Amino acid sequence: MANNVQHLSLYEQIKQYLLTEIELAHLLPHDRLPSESELTKQFSVSRITVKKAMSDLVEQGIVYRIQGKGTYVAASDRSHAAGDPAVKPKITKSVALLLPFINNQHNALLLNGVESILSEAGYSLLFCNTENSIAKEERTIREMVERNVAGMIIYPVDGESYNREILQLTLDSFPLVVMDRYLRGIDTNCVCPDNLKGAQEGVNHLISLGHRHIGFLSTEISGTSSIEDRLAGYEKALAENQIPIDRRYRYVDIELGEPKPIKEKIRDFLLRHPELTAIFAINPGLGLQVIKVASEMGIRVPEDLSLIFFDDFELSEFYSVMPTFISQEENLLGKEAAKLLISIIENPEQDTKKLFFPPKLTIRESTAKPRSARSSI
Incomplete structure (x- = not known):
């Protein structure tokens, strides 16, 4: 059973990455997606895992394949094969998840936990890779604010003791949860292992x-x-x-x-x-x-x-x-971070919470x- 969960997490990670690239308009209608070989190397996973993620996106009408050429982003009004379900309208409430890496099991399980709770609550997820760079993390935070996301979950990069953009979000009472670790001196909501x-x-x-x-x-x-x-x-x-x-x-x-x-x-x-x-x-x-x-x-x-x-x-x-x-217990941490963020979005006047969960x-x-x-x- 554990193997299935891990495999599912990695496939969902790839799927969510591509969805976010489309949502952020980094990939436009009829743009070609990275090849299966490229995604296999980028995420350090098997070809089967990549195929499953791509097949799901095809079935949902989000991308389409051209035999011998590749996979492309579908236009929102694109017609699909007979019998395919209509593409559902996009959910208007979005939450951004910033992770420093995208190719390890630890972060895949965090992502899986976050996405499962947000999906149940009616939020869409924008998955952002900060590449363990403070500069990119700050740029991504500004971009997400400009996109008017409802809230953010941020896993800070290694060696980061201070981030001016996170401090500004805190001062502005923006719905924010810091996950996995915390930044000393910045009083913000966090969900961490003990x-x-x-x-x-x-x-x-x-x-x-x-x-x-x-x-x-x-x-x-x-x-x-x-x-x-x-x-x-x-x-x-x-x-x-x-x-x-x-x-x-x-x-x-x-x-x-x-x-x-x-x-x-x-x-x-x-x-x-x-x-x-x-x-x-x-x-x-x-x-x-x-x-x-x-x-x-x-x-x-x-x-x-x-x-x-x-x-x-x-x-x-x-x-x-x-x-x-x-x-x-990464899946649990991801779920608890998402639950806390939703609570903050819906009740912004509540006190700051720092939640620590015992590792196993x-x-x-x-x-x-x-x-x-x-x-x-």
Whole structure:
């Protein structure tokens, strides 16, 4: 069942992306859509997933195919094959969802949750990719205001501690919900996982297995509340279990997107600290690199090194080592963000709300007792 949900989320993500491109007039009537190959690369999904999204849009009369040439945006008054249902008039109330990435399972599930609630309430969704750029995020916010959307849900970009456009929306009492993380110093509505408790639970699990030398791997911490809170949870778990906090075990400036330097940094970190028996990583990107580097170094996971990280990834149950992970319950977060935004739109005088939801620890194959603990049994 889980696989079906993940697959559906990715297909809905592609479908919603194309709908938003049409709604924003980035794609005009009779413009050619990106090819299936292009969409497959852009979203890092299978060709079957892309085909399903395109087929749904054809059936709804939103796009049409020309054999051997491609798929095109349909005109609003375009005639379709006999028996096809008429295209429904567009919903006038629109909500914008701004995400920093569009090609991972985490955001696909957030999108799925948001869309399901908005659709039930009669709102259309404009899905905007900010490409993890503050400048593009600010431009997109201004564009959405100009389009008179009823409200916005914004997932801030990495490293963002302040955004003047979000501050302006807050000062103007514009219906807004910040999702997944929050911006310190800006009093706005937010829906977030409780990253501190999630990290604390994950590290407590490692400690319960007998680990005392636990490393912490992350990208740049400063300015990203979710990472700051995960570090705080890691340190709180150690402190409450009377384990000294050794800052040498923190590696916090690893940048994603450059696999070779990341692998070299992780290899150097493991070589410098052979006493480490466990690693807590802030995301699956870093976690999977740990598994690869450890394998190359002859370090077995979990026999020699236990590993836990935030967020699952697609088809993880088929990975060489099924990872123990902390789920942010993304579908729930998306639903709650949409519910809160609708409530704000319909009752704008209400007080600001900050909602935090407990993540869920899923224990699988990448964590085990350290060798020293097992040998003493």
